[in-house]
Amino acid sequence: MTATDRELLGADSPEDAVRVVHDHADRIFSWRYDRERPQLVTLYNKAAASQWNSVTDLDWSTAVDPERVIEDESPALRLARVAATMSGSPMANWSEKEFKQLGVELFKAQLSQFMHGEQGAMMTAAKLVETVPWMDAKYYASTQTMDEARHTEVFARYLHEKVGEAYPMSPYLQGQIFGLLEDSRWDIAYLGMQIIIESLALAAFGDLLRRTSEPLLTKLLRYIMSDEARHVAFGIVSLSEYYADLTSAELKERQEFMLENTLRSRLRSTTPEVWDRMGVSLEAVAPFMLEAAGAVGHGPFQAFQTAFFSKLVPNVRKLGLLDANHGYLRQKWGEAGLLEFEHADDTASDFASYDAVAADRARGRE
Numbered sequence: 001m002t003a004t005d006r007e008l009l010g011a012d013s014p015e016d017a018v019r020v021v022h023d024h025a026d027r028i029f030s031w032r033y034d035r036e037r038p039q040l041v042t043l044y045n046k047a048a049a050s051q052w053n054s055v056t057d058l059d060w061s062t063a064v065d066p067e068r069v070i071e072d073e074s075p076a077l078r079l080a081r082v083a084a085t086m087s088g089s090p091m092a093n094w095s096e097k098e099f100k101q102l103g104v105e106l107f108k109a110q111l112s113q114f115m116h117g118e119q120g121a122m123m124t125a126a127k128l129v130e131t132v133p134w135m136d137a138k139y140y141a142s143t144q145t146m147d148e149a150r151h152t153e154v155f156a157r158y159l160h161e162k163v164g165e166a167y168p169m170s171p172y173l174q175g176q177i178f179g180l181l182e183d184s185r186w187d188i189a190y191l192g193m194q195i196i197i198e199s200l201a202l203a204a205f206g207d208l209l210r211r212t213s214e215p216l217l218t219k220l221l222r223y224i225m226s227d228e229a230r231h232v233a234f235g236i237v238s239l240s241e242y243y244a245d246l247t248s249a250e251l252k253e254r255q256e257f258m259l260e261n262t263l264r265s266r267l268r269s270t271t272p273e274v275w276d277r278m279g280v281s282l283e284a285v286a287p288f289m290l291e292a293a294g295a296v297g298h299g300p301f302q303a304f305q306t307a308f309f310s311k312l313v314p315n316v317r318k319l320g321l322l323d324a325n326h327g328y329l330r331q332k333w334g335e336a337g338l339l340e341f342e343h344a345d346d347t348a349s350d351f352a353s354y355d356a357v358a359a360d361r362a363r364g365r366e
C-alpha cells in the first residue's frame, strides 16, 4: 500500500508504520541574508555552543530498574491507590505487584508521549525552517530541528533499552500536533509548539525530574530542558515582533487559538491502553479515579497544571495576547483562575538558567 492509498483509506492503525499529514503553508525562500534580529542571532549562537551528543554525553551503560525509578510515585499512581480502596472498585483486589506494574506502565506511557511529542517538535521546527520569512529565524529553527532529533532519539533509546515497549501516540497529542503541521499560518506552528507544547514539556520534564534520582534519566532530562527553554525563548522573541503588527481581528484569532488549546490541555487525556494492559478498562476505572480525586482534593495533574500555567501565562503576556482586544484573553483566563502566574518570569528572560549543558562544561573546566 502506498502512502497515498493509506491516506485515502483514512488508515491510522498502530500497525501502520507511517502517517501522512498535509501542510497548507507556503514555503518561503528569502534573499535577505543580513543578520537583522540580534536576539535571534544570540539564541542561534547559544544553540550552536550548547549542542550535546547523545552517545558521548550520556552514560548508556547505567543499569536501570524501572520499578526503582518510579519509587517516588506519580500523582496518578497515588490516586489509583486511593481509588482501589473505594467500594466496587475494579482495583479492589490488587496486590502490591499490580500497583508496581501500573506505575511502570504509566511511566512507559509518559515516556512514549514524550518521544512522539519530540518527533512532532522536530517536524514543526522543520516546518518553520521552510515557512518563516526571516533568515535569522530559519537559522535558529534549523538548530532546533537538530535538538528535537536528539530528544526523539534519546527517549526512543531509553524506552527501548531500559524500560520496554512504547505506547502509541495519544489521539489528543496527535490532534494537537497534526493541526500545527497542517495550518497555513506559519505563526500558528510557533504558537502551538514553542509557546504551548514546549511550556507544557518544560513543566512535564521538570515534574519527572523532581521525582527521579535515576542518574541517566536525570541527566537526559536536564540536558533536554536546556534546549527546550531556548526553544520557548525563540518563540517569544519571534512572535512578539510579529504580533506587534497584526490587526485586532488577527490577534483575536490567536487569542481564540490559545483559549481552545489551553482549555483542552486542562482535560489532558490519559492513555487508555495502560488500563487495557492492566486488564481493566478506562471506562470502569475512571469514575473511581474521579471520586478519589474528589476525596484527596485534587486531580492527578494538579501540580503539573500549576507548573504549566506558571510558565505559559507570563510567556503569553509577553506576546501581547493577554491584553489585545480589550483584554479578551485576560478576562477568560481570569475566569479560569489562571492570572496568578501573570508576573512569574517569562522564558525569554530566564532561559539561560536552564542551561545544564553549559553549567556542566564550565564545571568540567574548573
Ligand SMILES: [Fe+2]
Pocket: 118, 121, 147, 148, 151, 224, 228
Ligand atoms: Fe524537544
Ligand SMILES: [Fe+2]
Pocket: 121, 148, 198, 227, 228, 231
Ligand atoms: Fe523543543
